[in-house]
Structure formats: C-alpha cells, structure tokens
Amino acid sequence: MANNSQSRTARRKQKKAKKKPLWKKILLIMLLIFIIMGIGAGATAAYWIATAPEIDESKLSDPLASQVLDMNGEVFGTLGEEKRTKISYEDLPQVLIDAVTATEDARFFEHSGIDLRRIGGAILANFKNGFGSEGASTITQQVVEKSFLSAEKKISLKVQEQWLALKLEREYSKEEILEMYLNKIFYGNGAYGVAKAAEIYFGKEDLSELTLPEAAILAGLPQRPTAYNPYENPDLTKERMDTVLTLMVRHGKISQEEADEARAVDIPSLLTGESDSSVPYRAFLKQVQREVNEKVDGADIYTDGLKIHTTIDTSIQDHVEFLLTDSEENPIPYPDDEMQAGMTVLDTKNGAIRAIGGSRNGNGTGYNYAIQGGQQPGSTMKPIVAYGPAIEYNKMSTYHQINDDKPFDYGGSSPIRNWNRSYAGWMTARHALNQSLNVPAVKTLEEVGYDQAQGFAESLGINFADDTVRIGDAIGGTGTNVNPLQMAGAYRAFGNEGLYNEPYAVTSVEFPDGRTVELKPKAEAVMSDYTAYMITDMLKSVITDGTGTAANVPGVPVAGKTGTTSLPDESGSPDSWFTGYSTNYTISVWTGGYTNDEGQRMAIPNGQTKIPHALFSNTMAEISQGIDNPDFEKPNSVVEVEVEEGSRPAARPSEYTPSSQIVTELFVKGTEPTETSEKFDELDPVSGLSASYNEDNNSIEVAWDYEEDADVSFEVSAQIDDGQMQGLSNTEETSMEITEVEPGADYTIQVVAVSNDGDMQSEAATTSVTVPGGDEEEEAENIPAVSGLSAQYNQENSLIDVSWSYNGPPAAFEVSVNGQTQTVESNGIEISGATPGETYEIVVTPIGQNGANEGAEGQSQSTSITVPAEDGGDTGEGSGEGSSEGQGDAQQEGEEDNPDGEDEEDSQNESDSSEQDAESEEDQGGGDGN
Numbered sequence: 001m002a003n004n005s006q007s008r009t010a011r012r013k014q015k016k017a018k019k020k021p022l023w024k025k026i027l028l029i030m031l032l033i034f035i036i037m038g039i040g041a042g043a044t045a046a047y048w049i050a051t052a053p054e055i056d057e058s059k060l061s062d063p064l065a066s067q068v069l070d071m072n073g074e075v076f077g078t079l080g081e082e083k084r085t086k087i088s089y090e091d092l093p094q095v096l097i098d099a100v101t102a103t104e105d106a107r108f109f110e111h112s113g114i115d116l117r118r119i120g121g122a123i124l125a126n127f128k129n130g131f132g133s134e135g136a137s138t139i140t141q142q143v144v145e146k147s148f149l150s151a152e153k154k155i156s157l158k159v160q161e162q163w164l165a166l167k168l169e170r171e172y173s174k175e176e177i178l179e180m181y182l183n184k185i186f187y188g189n190g191a192y193g194v195a196k197a198a199e200i201y202f203g204k205e206d207l208s209e210l211t212l213p214e215a216a217i218l219a220g221l222p223q224r225p226t227a228y229n230p231y232e233n234p235d236l237t238k239e240r241m242d243t244v245l246t247l248m249v250r251h252g253k254i255s256q257e258e259a260d261e262a263r264a265v266d267i268p269s270l271l272t273g274e275s276d277s278s279v280p281y282r283a284f285l286k287q288v289q290r291e292v293n294e295k296v297d298g299a300d301i302y303t304d305g306l307k308i309h310t311t312i313d314t315s316i317q318d319h320v321e322f323l324l325t326d327s328e329e330n331p332i333p334y335p336d337d338e339m340q341a342g343m344t345v346l347d348t349k350n351g352a353i354r355a356i357g358g359s360r361n362g363n364g365t366g367y368n369y370a371i372q373g374g375q376q377p378g379s380t381m382k383p384i385v386a387y388g389p390a391i392e393y394n395k396m397s398t399y400h401q402i403n404d405d406k407p408f409d410y411g412g413s414s415p416i417r418n419w420n421r422s423y424a425g426w427m428t429a430r431h432a433l434n435q436s437l438n439v440p441a442v443k444t445l446e447e448v449g450y451d452q453a454q455g456f457a458e459s460l461g462i463n464f465a466d467d468t469v470r471i472g473d474a475i476g477g478t479g480t481n482v483n484p485l486q487m488a489g490a491y492r493a494f495g496n497e498g499l500y501n502e503p504y505a506v507t508s509v510e511f512p513d514g515r516t517v518e519l520k521p522k523a524e525a526v527m528s529d530y531t532a533y534m535i536t537d538m539l540k541s542v543i544t545d546g547t548g549t550a551a552n553v554p555g556v557p558v559a560g561k562t563g564t565t566s567l568p569d570e571s572g573s574p575d576s577w578f579t580g581y582s583t584n585y586t587i588s589v590w591t592g593g594y595t596n597d598e599g600q601r602m603a604i605p606n607g608q609t610k611i612p613h614a615l616f617s618n619t620m621a622e623i624s625q626g627i628d629n630p631d632f633e634k635p636n637s638v639v640e641v642e643v644e645e646g647s648r649p650a651a652r653p654s655e656y657t658p659s660s661q662i663v664t665e666l667f668v669k670g671t672e673p674t675e676t677s678e679k680f681d682e683l684d685p686v687s688g689l690s691a692s693y694n695e696d697n698n699s700i701e702v703a704w705d706y707e708e709d710a711d712v713s714f715e716v717s718a719q720i721d722d723g724q725m726q727g728l729s730n731t732e733e734t735s736m737e738i739t740e741v742e743p744g745a746d747y748t749i750q751v752v753a754v755s756n757d758g759d760m761q762s763e764a765a766t767t768s769v770t771v772p773g774g775d776e777e778e779e780a781e782n783i784p785a786v787s788g789l790s791a792q793y794n795q796e797n798s799l800i801d802v803s804w805s806y807n808g809p810p811a812a813f814e815v816s817v818n819g820q821t822q823t824v825e826s827n828g829i830e831i832s833g834a835t836p837g838e839t840y841e842i843v844v845t846p847i848g849q850n851g852a853n854e855g856a857e858g859q860s861q862s863t864s865i866t867v868p869a870e871d872g873g874d875t876g877e878g879s880g881e882g883s884s885e886g887q888g889d890a891q892q893e894g895e896e897d898n899p900d901g902e903d904e905e906d907s908q909n910e911s912d913s914s915e916q917d918a919e920s921e922e923d924q925g926g927g928d929g930n
Helices: 001-020 022-050 094-104 116-129 138-148 155-171 172-183 196-204 212-223 234-250 256-261 284-297 314-323 377-395 429-434 438-448 450-458 471-475 484-495 528-546 611-623 775-782 884-897 905-920
Strands: 065-067 075-079 305-310 341-347 355-358 401-404 425-428 508-511 517-518 559-564 575-581 585-592 638-644 664-670 687-694 697-707 712-718 726-731 735-739 748-756 765-770 785-792 799-805 812-818 820-822 828-831 837-846 861-866 878-881
Touching: 094 116, 094 138, 094 172, 094 212, 094 234, 138 155, 138 172, 155 172, 172 196, 196 212, 212 234, 212 256, 234 256, 284 305, 284 355, 284 508, 314 341, 314 355, 314 611, 341 484, 341 611, 377 429, 377 438, 377 450, 377 471, 377 484, 377 559, 377 575, 401 429, 401 438, 425 429, 429 438, 429 528, 438 450, 438 471, 450 471, 484 528, 484 559, 484 575, 484 585, 528 559, 528 664, 559 611, 575 611, 585 611, 687 748, 687 765, 687 775, 697 748, 697 765, 726 735, 785 837, 785 861, 799 837, 799 861
Parallel strands: 065 305
Antiparallel strands: 065 075, 305 508, 341 355, 341 585, 401 425, 508 517, 559 575, 575 585, 638 664, 687 697, 697 735, 712 726, 712 748, 748 765, 785 799, 785 878, 799 828, 812 820, 812 837, 837 861, 861 878
C-alpha cells in the first residue's frame, strides 16, 4: 500500500513539473493571434490589391466632367469641360516645379510612388486625432486617386491607391507623372490645369513668365480652389501663398529674402484676367460644392465625373438673380450701386433650397452673402430667442401681458431702449412683437431663461458667439451673426408645424461606377406644433398691423419679421432684414451698407431699410402665381379665446363687456382663461322716463328718476321720425329740455345711465312724443319778430309808453305785462297807473291774422322797465330785444358740440393716440435691433 502511495505522489510531482508557466501560454496565444491577424490582413490586402482597377492611360490626362441637375432632373450645368489647356513638362518653369513639389510632395523625385516617412508621420497623427486627420499622399498617389479611385477615406481605397502608385511609377517617369498632375487638377474659377489657371488669373499664356508670387499662388490653389480663389477671397489667397513660400524656404527652394519680397506683393494687382462666369447659377453652385465636400469624402464636383441631383428651381433662381442686378426693368428701388444683398428661397415643406442670390451684380462669383459668413440679425431673432422659447416652454399665450414701462437696465453701458424711444406700459406679446419693441423682447428672454432659449435656437440651426446667449441676443444686437440661409432655415420650421432639417441643395450624388450617395437630410420635430402656429399667427400680424406692412403679398397668406441694426454712434443702420414665409416658400433677405477701406460698416444710404421688404414681396408674389396658396392650419393643440382687453391675468369678457374691449387671442389648449371679468357690469336703467311738448316755448321737456347717490351721468339721445338715433347731451341732471323741435314730428327719446369711470352702462330707457302742428303751420315760421321794442315812463301822468316796429304779414300783437296778457293790433300800448319802484316785464309776440298765417306766432321779444321811486329822477327808460327761444337754441347747440366740456378733450386724446399709433407702426431703421 505504501509503495503505491509513494508512486502516486511521485507521479503527481512529475506531472506538475511538466506544466508550462502561465506567461508562456499567454505569449503563445498572442503570437498565434498576431500570426492569424497578419495572415488575415495580408489576405485582405491581397484581395484589395487584386480588385484594384487597372491603370487606364486614357484616364490619366483629363478629369471627368460632372453634370448638375435641377429639381426636375434636367441638366443645367456641366462642370469640367471648359477652360483646359494642356502643357508638357518642358513648358514648366523651375519656380513652378519647386513651388508645387515643396507644397505637395517635397521628396517627389526621390520616392518610388509612396513616401514611407510621411506615412509614418500620418499614422501617428491618425492615432492621436482619428483616422483621416492627416494624409500622406504623394503627387503620384493624387494622380491615381483622381484618375481611378474615389476620394473616400477607406483603408481599402488607401491600399489600392498605394499599390497603383507603385505601378504608375514603374510605367511612367517622374516628369510624365508631374505633367499628368498639373494638367489634371482643378484650380478654381473654371480653370483645369495649371496652364489655363495662369491664363485666367494672371493673363499669362507662357508659363515661363510666371513670377515667384504667382507660382506660389498656383501651387496653393489645388488644396481648396474655391476658398483660395484670389478674385473672391484675396485675403485667404495671401495666407495660402505665405504657407507655400514658407515651405519653399524650408526645403531650400528659395531664400528667406526672396520669400519676403514675394510676400510684399499686392494680390489684386497680379490679377489681370477675368473671373469665370460661363457656368450658370454660380451662387447656387457654391452651396452645391459645399455640401458635396462636407458630406461625400473627398469628392470634387469639377473633376470626378459626378451626376449631382440638386433642388434648384431654375425659374425662381432666374428671378432672384434678375432682382439683384441693376437692370432698368428691375422694380427694386436700390438707393445706390454699393448696397449689397443676399437672398435665399426655401421650400417650406421640406427645406429644399430653390434659389440663392449671393450678391448684387456679382454673377455668383464674388462673396456670397446668402450662405457665407453672416451679419447681425436685428429683430429677426426675437421669435427665435424670446417669443418662440416662451411659448414652447412656458406655454405663453399671444395675449401674454408684458410691461413696456421704461428702458431695460441690464448693467451695460446704456440700457436697452425701444426703437421708437417710447414706452406704452402693459401690452400683449402679439403687439410687442408686431411693433418690434425691444424692452418686451428682453423681458421675455429673462422670463423663459437663457439655457432654454439657447437650446431652442440651436435646434433651429442658430449658433451663438462664444456658445453663450446674452441679453442682447433677444434683439439680435450682439456678436452673434447669421446669414440668410440659416435664417430661412430657422423660420421655415415655424411655417412647417415645428419640423426642422438643415436646408439642402443636393439630394443625391451618383459616381461614374454607378454608386449613389443620398444626401437629403431627415426632418426632426424641434418644437411643438402649438409653438409653430402661434408664432406664425403673431408674425402674420407683423405684416397686417406692424412693422412689415411693406412686405404684404396680396392673395397669399404670409408671416414674417423685420430686423435692422444700429451703428455704434446710432448714425444709421448697416443691416436690414426681412424673413417671411407662406405655406409653400420661405424667403430670407439681407441688405446692407458697404464696408469702407478702414473696415468700418457704413449705414444704408438714405435710410432705405425697406429694400428687403420689397425683395421679399416681389419674389413671393412672382413664385406664388398659378399655385394654390392655402393659409396655415391651426392644430388641435391651440384654441382661440375671446379675452377682455387689459385684463391681467387674462379673463373672459362678461356679457356687459363692450365689443371694443374684446380681443381674440391664441392659447395652448388647457391654459386658456376660465375666469370671467367683473370689470364691466350692467347699471340699473333710469325709471319714470317721460317727455312732454311745451307749446309755450316749442320744446320737449324730458325727465327721469335715478338713485341719488349713484356716480353716474346720463347719455340722452333722440330719434326724429325714422331717422338715426343721435346723441344730444351727456348730463348729470335728471331732466333736460329739447328746444326748436319740428312741428308734426315724432320724437323718440333714449336715456342711458353711464358710470363716470366709463366702465359700465345701463340698458336704454325710451319714451316718445309727437309735436303738434304740421304742414299748415309751416308758413307761420315766416312771421318775423317785432323790432325796436322799447318802454318809457312818463312821470307826469304815471304812464309807461311801450312801442315797437313790425315788418311782416298782417298780425296782431300779444302783449304780456308781468304775466297779464292783452291783444292789440297797433304797434304800441300805454300802461297806466304805474307803481313807483316796481319793475315791469314786457313781452310782445306777433300773431298771424291772414290765411295760412292766422294764429301762427312769431318770435317773442322782451324788455323791462323799473318805475322810479317818488323821490327818484324824472323819467325811467327800458329797452332791449331778446328771444328766450333763441337763447335756448344757443344753449342746445353748445351741448351738442361740447357736452360737459368733454368732446374737445376726447378729440385731442384721440388725435394724440392716432399720432402715436402711426409713429409706432413705422419701421424706422435706426433702432436697437428693430
């Protein structure tokens, strides 16, 4: 048993001793993995090499032309067929060879087609910064890529490129390969090959005449031919030339002194040729090239034989380009030749770019204001930074009340002011936006918060300076710049139910091998449909009632916003905008003053800040002809609600609220007001209203009853026969007299109690009365009053002699002495037994006595006389003429013209208000971000 035990122990030890260490196993496994990976990589590389295209000599010389198609699939431009002049290696001056090789491939004449040293450096850079961050392509590889391969950043293509470069070097000399390269590459401005580029840019057909600065420019162009185009971007061209000269010094091609001398040359002075304009729609093609470069790795629209499907509507593009010329037929009233403009037209439904106007009189070859850089946007930012976020996140209504009470002090050098320098107190968000007032906008931004405003705006393609929203961004007055393409893209989402995608000019790209790359971006809901619709409805009122009335398009429902900026000294506006949309198209227009030699922005001449309005209106009207232009459709998430104007918080009107005090506004469903205003209520009507005819003075006496302590006044109106009810007076008394009434007429009298604060009124109480008389009494009006009425006291016989004159139809005279009446037919009477110290009131009225005049009364005349006391003087006299009816007429006229002295004040107030409204509707350009 023991021996067996020892044997088993020994065997275990022996077995344990034979096991290999763990690290050796790991090393063995890693070695096997590397061998397998190496075999796999080698097999893969071998496959890639085996499937590489053959070197086709016919493809080594000329680049392939690309076709550009419009929205209907029709070819409108071919790129790569024009402006090519071939040269041989012997035609190349040494200065050009040195500039090209120092820039593109310093060891070109030394390597065998690939540069291992550059490859090593590129590998390290790619490990640090990601694959594709740095290339190591030699000139030979670039010839291979442009001739046989696509420029996509794939390892398979890079392996094939290197393999074919080695093959090309075995079949062709260095001189032939450099000749291929310089004949093939695109130099911008429609030039293919270095010979044509020298002719177009410098007017030189003999390359031996090229100077060092010119050679350096040509050597730098192929990297970014559009960006470095000296006609369009001389500053960028100079930067690139400096880089080439530095490389030439580094590689011993020129001395530092030669480089410095070349740098001193003025780039524009070298340009003796002309900018190319043979290809149509160059402003639009710049956007096409930008999108292809950004979205398709390494593709070149000028050399790769592509078929590019675009969104251009050539009829719209033609019209936009026409409006940006100085043609005599152009309806746009530009103030001078120096005002610049940029314009973008989008399809509202999908964001497709239908047209781009890059600049005035530029043929699309200069700076493209529509898609490049940007300008301060002014008040066009208000819906994007202030009101849009407030509706989206705070569910703000269009009625939302904002206090426009004074300039907004934010701690800056000066407060934010309204463009019109006036402040109207509490107002709706709709009014604040359509009048483009700055103070309500910045207050709205503060209400919603900066972070939410920034997120909302960025979802619409707006990027802020320093990635920070500032208070001035609410009115577009800080360092944040936008261009018309970005602004049209943002506004389009408001017109498209809140769906946004980046505006695009290219839908797809087809390669010569049949491969197709789709580029149409997908739409994303970046806001609620209630936000989009409510902003749109507010922006419609900008055009109907606000600062954008000049942009109105008859027959087309449009929404839009104005925007201007101010120079630091407030001497004028350097920028003016209008961005607007229908359900079919969105258009953004910028115009601005030029920049002087010192780099200062100049004001728009003559304050012509409404040129963008005209460009928008004209273009929208033109492109909307012959198509259906439906209005924007209200979503179920929005409700229209009647609100009592001025209520805070919003309240529904009561049944007594005057219609003039009711407005209709939009609310997010579920947030609409439920409370009813108690501001207006109904007063009790007057009671006991009566009216009676007073024959003595031909008047109607009206009386009524009302609570004595009520703080009310009464509006009295009258209707004669079937005429209109017309106001007569406003009085705090409970009676009044209507004088000079018409004989035979039916009078309906109405009395309404009105609270003295103007908030409430009662139902109307009415009564009626018929004035006696008629057609037969009309002639009585022809009986004149007596004249020269006088009274004299004769102390000797205690008589008062009364006399008068009369000139009219036959009449008797009714004489009333202190109420005692008698009728006489003579022109005078004697009053006997006059009492000393007593006053006698004498009234004489003529009474008709002939035909139709019989019984008709003339106007009464009166006089008075006081009999002297017994110890008084000898004689008393009294004379005078007066008509109690005439005085009543004058009093009634005064009440109608100015009852209680209020009409004049009200008229003045209305006049002041009208002037203020008119002023507020003006879109003055010099405001703070209007």
